[in-house]
Amino acid sequence: MCMSCGAVRCCDSSPNRHASRHAKTTGHPIVRSMEPGEDWLWCYVDEVFIQP
Numbered sequence: 001m002c003m004s005c006g007a008v009r010c011c012d013s014s015p016n017r018h019a020s021r022h023a024k025t026t027g028h029p030i031v032r033s034m035e036p037g038e039d040w041l042w043c044y045v046d047e048v049f050i051q052p
Contacts, residue, residue, distance in 0.1 A: 001031060001032045001034050002019075002022060002023070002026075002028045002030075002031055003028070003030040003031065003032055003041065004026070004028035004029075004030070005026070005028060007022055007028075008034060009021075009022045009031075011033075019031050020044060023044040024044070029043055029044045029045040030042065030043050030044070030050070031044070039051070039052060040052075
């Protein structure tokens, strides 16, 4: 889920990489995992995981 606008896109391990495409086209750099049991964020600018 995009932390800037709330858009939910598939992750980069899926074939179409919609989340990274969204980040690139909108400039929204941080996404949060929506998978059950996962609690992390990813920053596309710095290419790092963020643990809240």
